[in-house]
Amino acid sequence: MELKTKIKAEDGKQELVITREFDLPVELLFKAHTEPELIEQWMSNPYATSKMLKFEGKKHGSYQQQSTDANGKVVFSANGAFHEFIANKKITRTFEMENAPLGVQLELLGFEKLTDNKSKLTTHVIYESSAIRDQVLKSPFAPGLSMAHDRMQDIMNKLK
């Protein structure tokens, strides 16, 4: 099956662009990014349950998220701050994974209305360096892939 999500990662650059068209009105696409309970639902997967520990969806606000495995063990935690929060148009935020040497990334999320029932999300991610970007691409650290999940578990276990 063809993936609907497209990723543009040019050689040697420290950024990438993730685009995806949704079968949803732009208002609902935006809402999915503003309600903690909704974010938790779509960020969770069979291996990890996502939880928003803190979420202030507004300019100068910040967020803190955490994922736990079936045993309640924390397998992923991240945080960041919002720089822009414009309804149905744009979210600018930082993102930093805790306990991972991948630095801070800047994320610019653009929300676009295509038709009354279709919308497009363009996520422009800028990393500290092209080496870090490639590291992120090569090893999807986030829960969602059981392999990456296991690897992360090992790292977390070592930190304990």
Place this chain on the structure above:
Amino acid sequence: MNLRRDVFQAIADPTRRAILLLLASQAITAGAIASNFDTARPTVSKHLQILTECELLKQEQNGREIYYHLNAKKMKEVANFIEPFRKMWDDRFNKLETVMKNYKQKK
């Protein structure tokens, strides 16, 4: 410079990317490749050596000349490494779509 020999190091340099593009349509000799660049010939040779060590290029002897051509299989590695990451986001976004469709119905 001699530490890493993989496709990612190979494509990190603009001259090497230009060489790969040049070879996309046909096999060319080292001399003909060098003539496309302002860079000194030994520099181009060094790039060809790195690309060969990274297995992105293959050499073929044809009479007195050595022809370089692309190793398509290795090039595919570059395209493939992004796939798990793309899959992760695709799964997530599919879920977002489902969650929001249910949300709409509940309202």
